Amino acid sequence: xxxxxxxxxLDIKNNRVVKGVNFNNLKDAGHPLELAIDYEKQNAxxxxxxxxxxxxxxxxxxxxxxxxxxxKIFIPFTIGGGVSSLDSMIKIVxxxxxxxxxxxxxxxxxxxxxxxxxxLGSQCIVVAIDIKKYGNRWFVHNxxxxxxxxxxxxxxxxxxxxxxxGEIILTSMDRDGTQSGFDLxxxxxxxxxxxxxxxxxxxVGKLSHFSDAFKIGxxxxxxxxxxxxxxxxxxxxxxxYLRSQAIVTRC
Amino acid sequence: MIAVIDxxxxxxxxxxxALDKIDASSKIVTSPKELARAKKIIIxxxxxxxxxxRNFKHYGFYEKIIEIAHxxxxxxxxCVGMQILFxxxxxxxxxxxxxxxxxxxxxxxxxxxxxxxxxNQLSFTKDDNHxxxxxxxxxxxxxxxxxxxETSAQFSIATTDYQQTFCxxxxxxxxxxxxxxxxxxxxxxxxxxxxxxxxxx
Numbered sequence: 147x148x149x150x151x152x153x154x155x156l157d158i159k160n161n162r163v164v165k166g167v168n169f170n171n172l173k174d175a176g177h178p179l180e181l182a183i184d185y186e187k188q189n190a191x192x193x194x195x196x197x198x199x200x201x202x203x204x205x206x207x208x209x210x211x212x213x214x215x216x217x218k219i220f221i222p223f224t225i226g227g228g229v230s231s232l233d234s235m236i237k238i239v240x241x242x243x244x245x246x247x248x249x250x251x252x253x254x255x256x257x258x259x260x261x262x263x264x265x266l267g268s269q270c271i272v273v274a275i276d277i278k279k280y281g282n283r284w285f286v287h288n289x290x291x292x293x294x295x296x297x298x299x300x301x302x303x304x305x306x307x308x309x310x311x312g313e314i315i316l317t318s319m320d321r322d323g324t325q326s327g328f329d330l331x332x333x334x335x336x337x338x339x340x341x342x343x344x345x346x347x348x349x350v351g352k353l354s355h356f357s358d359a360f361k362i363g364x365x366x367x368x369x370x371x372x373x374x375x376x377x378x379x380x381x382x383x384x385x386x387y388l389r390s391q392a393i394v395t396r397c
Numbered sequence: 398m399i400a401v402i403d404x405x406x407x408x409x410x411x412x413x414x415a416l417d418k419i420d421a422s423s424k425i426v427t428s429p430k431e432l433a434r435a436k437k438i439i440i441x442x443x444x445x446x447x448x449x450x451r452n453f454k455h456y457g458f459y460e461k462i463i464e465i466a467h468x469x470x471x472x473x474x475x476c477v478g479m480q481i482l483f484x485x486x487x488x489x490x491x492x493x494x495x496x497x498x499x500x501x502x503x504x505x506x507x508x509x510x511x512x513x514x515x516x517n518q519l520s521f522t523k524d525d526n527h528x529x530x531x532x533x534x535x536x537x538x539x540x541x542x543x544x545x546x547e548t549s550a551q552f553s554i555a556t557t558d559y560q561q562t563f564c565x566x567x568x569x570x571x572x573x574x575x576x577x578x579x580x581x582x583x584x585x586x587x588x589x590x591x592x593x594x595x596x597x598x
Contacts, residue, residue: 148559149516149537186583191516217414220583222539239408244581267407267443269512269541312512341510366515396516396537 149396150360150388151191151367152381153345154374156181157198158227161211164198165371167323169276169291175375182215185374188381191396192222194247194315194369196274200228201250201289207234209241216242224272232261239266247315249274250288253295256309263310268342273306274315275299277332284332291319300335307340314340315369318348323372325351333363345369353379353387360393399423399594400435402462402478404452407443412475415580419587421594429461437594438462438470442477446486446502446544449477450494459495466497471571473593479567479574480546488544498569500548507560512543517577519555519565526554526568527596531588538565538575538582546576571598 156163156178163181166172175181182193195215197207205228212225225238226247235246246266252258252273262271276291277284277299284299303314316336318329328346337344343366346359350370359368373379385395399416403409403425416423423439426432440462442449453459466472474482481494486502494502505511521534529536545563555566557576567574573593579586 147517148513151515216411220415220418220581220587222581240410242410242414244411269443269514312514343510343514366510 147394149191149394150365151345152356152384152395153192153194153367153369154181154185154190154381155194155196155347155369155371156215157196157371158208158211159199161208163375165323165375169319169322175371178211179215179218181375182219185381186219186221189385189396190221190381191367192224193219194224195226196247197227198290201230202292203228206230207238209237212238212243213241226272226274232258232265235262235266239270245270245272245313247272247274249276250290252306253286253288253297256305259306259309259311263312268310268312271311272313272315273311274317275303275306276317276319277329278319279329279332287319299332300339303336303340307342311342313343313345315345315347317369321349324349325372327351327355328359328363328365328368330358330363333359333365337364337366343367351378353384356384357388357391357393360388361391398434399437399439400426400432401439401441402458403427404449404456404458406449406452406477407441409441412439412441412580415587415590416594419591419594421590423594427456429457432461432465435470438465438472439593440472440474440478440481442475442479442481444477446477446480446488446494447490447492449481450486450492453481463495463497466495466572469571471573471593471596471598472497474572474574476542476576476578479576480544482567482572482574483546483548486544497572498548498552498567498574500546500552500564502544503547504544505559505561509560512541513559514541515539517557517559519557521555522550523554528568528573528589528592529555529566530592532585536585538577538579538585540565540577542576546574
């Protein structure tokens, strides 16, 4: 049976891993290569590398650093941040990415999803969606969360899946870094509707939050940063706990 | 030297990186001429069956690989590279494969999410094949595919379940195939690549 995936995320700024709360107050969390190697050892199922300030600084992803990580790990690797053209997607794949994460650029130009899927295959195209709840609705934010858009999160998720995205990373900005648990309601709503994997992101603080992501949020994977960077628990511990909850994970 | 065939589909960087990691002497080859010195051959593939076959022919590998296959040189197909070892594929349009093993490549028609993407387990159906030596039954490997191989049980050495059971590792004489990505399957994948590269056959 297909395992539920546990995915540590490396948010990168100035060549360091950083982590904040609600996308703000970024603090240093370590060296990207050292953390990546350590997470692979802990049995991470995949690794995500996001150059979080690239779009804001209007530049492309820092390829060299991502490439040095890709060379050292033998699990699926997603690279994103500032990816704004088919050319930059191809460059990222050549640097060793198995998947390219798209965010701000596809909000401006959704056709990029189709172009990427056609050239590289849907399995390679991940759309990262940063969302915030306003009343009873969730809206998409872009440029590292700094700007609210008019896109409804649920409609946008359906659209990116229709355009050929192979996976969605759904990050709740309200929960990011707060360790108060994933936003399960919108995660479940999207995951039950689209026919591509949905990765829950933002808010893990307790082991039970991981099992909630799968049992209540219907997610295919759970992404976390703070709890792993701070060593609150190891990936192996999370998996052991999930198995005790009858959730299939890779040993 | 282990030749990794580059027929301009997908990225070979990660596979080459994994072969370097296990210290296998390998070379990415872009024309059939370069296969003359190959002791073993790997056919990678991230694409669709029809595009893979089209490119395989376009770059002149089709006849050459069939000829080499009959000399007994070990050949390992990975993902779509495994699928094209079989007789026929139905992705986009019906396309003939290399027909080195009898079987067909079909689309999953299950109510699960497609592609079958993520970590899943190998269930060994034969215990004596060197390709899986050192791995435990139930070993986890990483898959990304929407089509699967339907073949006779005699050619299947491991299967995997995703609502339905399909052939995830095949072997027939000197021809081998892996439906998953060994280069992304951490230690299990590196072990399988070592078994292929360093087996004295």
